[in-house]
Amino acid sequence: MLDKIAMVNVVNACAKLGVMHKAKIVHDYVMRMNFSLDVILGTAIIDMYAKCGSVDSAREIFDRMREKNIISWSVMIAAYGYHGDGQKALDLFHMMLGSGILPNNITFVSLLYACSHSGLVEEGFRLFSLMQDEYGVRPDAKHFTCMVDxxxxAGKLDQALKLIEDMNIEKDEGLWGALLGACRIHGHVELAEKAAESLIELQPQNAGHYVLLSNIYAKAGRWKEVAKVRKLMTHQRLKKIPGWTWIEVDNKIHKFSVGDRTHPLSKEIYEELKHLSEKVELAGYVPDTNFVLHDVDEELKLGFLYSHSERLAISFGLISTPEGTPIRITKNLRVCGDCHTFSKFVSSITHRVIIVRDANRFHHFKEGGCSCGDYW
Known part of the structure; x- marks a missing residue:
């Protein structure tokens, strides 16, 4: 029989995997063995459920815990943040203050992250302004990174840059990475070059910085600059991290890459995807080929979009799981913007909830909408 310390380690490992089926098995075992939901184990289970895609289950455990410390509150606040519900994160913060627990630096990172991913600019700025004066928490690089993000x-790139230039702590890759990510969202090429230059100086062997700059150039149609960046990557012997999407079905992980035809059910998957594509286009979906970052004709761009790994995983989920059950997929990179739109339409026509965990956060697609409110 596992003791409580071992159980916490199992729960933490399950959180990293992010697989709901295993999370439920682990939780059932905890209940069967009558482990008490103390601060350590209870907080670990909150984190596990949140990272497996069920913030409601996380909150249920949180509410059942008799004793909560600052870590418990901060983990639950963070859960609302990466599930895109900044208002609930703020509400929980005020509940925490009402219970007599004061925030620490981790709490503020969770809060600012939640505000950033929900577009709560004024609320986030107010919290950042009050951190040190009201709560005695001195902002560090992580807090500044959240503010830049x-x-x-929100498109306030000048304010983000000014914050970086005025701060009196060492500027790290997190800060410049947040700025570069914002430039990708808003297509600000010149500022992207400045951010990328600083990033490459700090981390010359990180291929992700080159790829993001290349993608920004590609989206702007500046193919000569794209070629220069790719040539530099080749010279540096750097390789782009391939995009993968995986889904758990019947306690087995199924992994897909773009255009993947290695799965035993590839024929059925592509047939389902073809039917889906026809249905969503009838429902009003229009492919956005701006998300294909290759200098090719429109027909080829449509082909690239059609076989993205997210779509293959969703199609497999539809043919291999019971009707009406949620489909949970995980992607190692940021979810494609066009696949985000596609998933909203699929959730509407199939009446399935689709939960996507990408490199940054969760998206819950339901009846044609997404929990992120298209702010991501």
Whole structure:
């Protein structure tokens, strides 16, 4: 029989995997063995459920815990953040204050992240302003990174840059990465070059920085600059991280890449995807080939979009899971913008909830909408 310390390690491992089926098995075992939901184990289970895609289950455990410390509150606040519900994160923060627990630096990282991913610019800025004066928490690089992300996502790129230039702590890759990400969202090429230059100086062997700059050039149609970046990557012997999407079905992980035809059910998957594509186009979906970052004709671009790994995983989920059950997929990179639109339409025509965990956050697609409110 596992002791509580071992159980916490199992729960933490399950959180990293992000697989709901295993999370339920682990939780059932905890209940069967009558482990008490103390601060350590209870907080670990909250984190596990949140990272497996069920913030409601996480909150249920949180509410059942008799004792909560600052870590418990911060983990639950963070859960609302990466599930895109900034208002609930703020509401929980005020509940925490009402219970007599004061925030620490981790709490503020969770809060600012939640505000950033929900477009709560004024609320985030107010919290950042009050951190040190009211709560005695001195902002560090992570807090500044959240603020750069907050301003950047909202299109306030000048404020984001000014914050970086005025700060009196060492500027790290997180700060410049947040700015570069904002430039990708808003297509600001010149500022992207400045951010990428700083990133490459700090981390010359990180292929992701080159790829993101290349993608920004590609989206702007500046193919000569794209070629220069790719040539530099080749010279540096750097390789782009391939995009993968995976789904758990019948306690087995099924992994897909773009254009993948290695799965034993590939024929059925592509047939389902073809039917889906026809149905969503009838429902009003229009492919956005701007998300194909290759200098090719429109027909080829449509082909690239059609076989993205997210779509293959969703199609497999539809043919291999019971009707009406949620489909849960995970992608190692940021979800494609056109696949995001496609998933909204699929959730509407199939009446399925589709839960996508990407490199940054969760998206819950239901009846034609997404929990992110298209702010991501």
């Amino acid at each position: 907050l301003f950047g996502r």
